[in-house]
Amino acid sequence: MKSSSVFVQIIKLLVVSWSSIEYTCARRVQYPEDGYYGNNFFDAQSLDSKVNAALQRLEHTPKWVKDWPDPSVQMGQVSGLALDTDGHLLVFHRDNNVWDERTFTPRNVYQGIGEPPISRPTILKFNDTGELIDSWGENLFYIPHGITVDREGNVWLTDVAMHQVFKFTPDQRQKPALVLGEKFIPGNDDQHFCKPTSVAVMSNGDFFVADGYCNHRILKYSPKGEIILQWGKAHGRDNFVFNVPHALTLAEDRGLLCAADRERGRVACFRSDNGTFAHNFASWLIGSRLFSVAYSPAQGGRLYVVNGPYGTSPVPVRGYVIDFTSGALSGTFAPDGGLHNPHDVVATPDGGAVYVAEINPYRVHKFVDDTIQKAADVTHAKVAVKPTATVEVSSRSALSAAEADAWAWRWGAGGAAAAAAAALLALAALALLRARNRVRISAAAALLALAALALLRARNRAIYISPSSSSTSPSSALIAIISAWARAAAALLALAALALLRARNRVRISAWAWRWGAGGAAAAAAAALLALAALALLRARNRGKGPRSDKQALLESYINVHVLLNRDHRAALLALAALALLRARNRVRISAWAWRWGAGGAAAAAAAALLALAALALLRARNRGKGPRRDKQALLES
Structure with missing residues (x-):
């Protein structure tokens, strides 16, 4: 028993010693410098000679x-x-x-x-x-x-x-x-x-x-x-x-x-x-x-x-x-x-x-x-103009935060952020419908603010995937465009939410004025804009494998027949537009390249802008009159 115990202690001591050696080496040798150490090159020389040679x-x-x-x-x-x-x-x-x-x-x-x-x-x-x-x-x-x-x-x-x-x-x-x-x-x-x-x-x-x-x-x-x-x-x-x-x-x-x-x-x-x-x-x-x-x-x-x-x-x-x-x-x-x-x-x-x-x-x-x-x-x-510094990318050094940011949006996080944005846009449209029916749009303002926040968080928390040192990066113009549309969409959503809340706090009018006054025309226009935005997204999303004509034809028929001519189906059309947006995002399978580098980016930016304009038209038609509710406005602005 004693010999067994001694053996166990020896094994533990060896494990601890090996771990210490491994940690020391891993900490000290972060970046090998060829010829400075190792490979028994200096075994026959003194440490002073090693230093002098280095x-x-x-x-x-x-x-x-x-x-x-x-x-x-x-x-x-x-x-x-x-x-x-x-x-x-x-x-x-x-x-x-x-x-x-x-x-x-x-x-x-x-x-x-x-x-x-x-x-x-x-x-x-x-x-x-x-x-x-x-x-x-x-x-x-x-x-x-x-x-x-x-x-x-x-x-x-x-x-x-x-x-x-x-x-x-x-x-x-x-x-x-x-x-x-x-x-x-x-x-x-x-x-x-x-x-x-x-x-x-x-x-x-x-x-x-x-x-x-x-x-x-x-x-x-x-x-x-x-x-x-x-x-x-x-x-x-x-x-x-x-x-x-x-x-x-x-x-x-x-x-x-x-x-x-x-x-x-x-x-x-x-x-x-x-x-x-x-x-x-x-x-x-x-x-x-x-x-x-x-x-x-x-x-x-x-x-x-x-x-x-x-x-x-x-x-x-x-x-x-x-x-x-x-x-x-x-x-x-x-x-x-x-x-x-x-x-x-x-x-x-x-x-x-x-x-x-x-x-x-x-x-x-x-x-x-x-x-x-x-x-x-x-x-x-x-060189006649002032030169700018360039930074080489090495597989042994980490990318800068700006470089990693751009690569993440292009090669990994873009898909996740787009999915989150589509889902939240659908929720925002649904909230607008409910708010329109209940003559309350504070919930819509909150959801629009959440949509903007989620878009930014999805953009910023993405998993960074570093390219190899030999890969060729896309042009800086395309990088700027793709990065800019996400920020623009988030900003427009936040502005739309703020405008909704401000307009919501300025007026209380009757349900009759909403249904039969200027609100009816604004709601129809907003529904058409949202449906057209969804259609643009669907068409841009489908360019990688050819159009999905069945869904597009269905959406177009609803736009032509119901949105522009029959106000009773506005609510259904808004929901259908949001649903089409989600289905187009989730079910249409095209290459990542077509979505990122084709018309998808521009269509998504247009959809965000149109949604903000639609929300603004809704709130202007909905509201006319009372002073602002400063407490909630200050909260949203902060």
């Missing part, structure tokens, strides 16, 4: 600029860097304050509470030549950390001692326009941070905060500072586990937010709209600590990262350039004598200049990539 394979760009900035400018620990809208460098430093093992209690409370804030400017602005041209930020901060400048020129800052995030506008530097978190109070709820590290701001004003040292999470906010979503955790083995998310950068052309996960030695990228994990970037040459990351869309997309020292590890402390498409290291950079404790990195949008901050020694480095400038000069010499 560095020799990389381009040593960008190049270090000596004596930059002005050496007479005194700085403390440099924690953050940012570029303003004019291309000037902002340096966020701690002056005489130092973060060491005595700065915080074990519960992350700042030990200097009661002392005055830093009395000298903590934000220094340098021009391209390294000359100090401005400074501010005195008597505001205790332990500065992250700095970001958005497109409006607002400066966003984090202070780990105060556990707060600040926003300063260009015309107000003494008082922040927005403050998040409670001063000196650490926490992990929606109102508190614990040593927040970084901020990234989107072009629409939404922004992200890395609540890094204690809470290991990323939060997304609206421009007003309201939480939209958050993700991240401290324990586990999946891609949402952070160990100090230390810096953030946005790749808006790819719809991604990337975080420097410091103690896991990786750059983790997520979709900026919903926080879905996209992919990791990591390398054995970078090591197990990665302090900061910056993104540039230049040359198809680049990440600039800086690592940090770790014990006696022989991995050099340097800056590295990662090709976003392939995930491979393409370049490395460092000043003469190397980096010691880099803390932040920032790059210009064209990748022509890169800046690195160090907290020990207290200094800032500038690097310039002449190859990018030369390539830009050649491009401008050959």
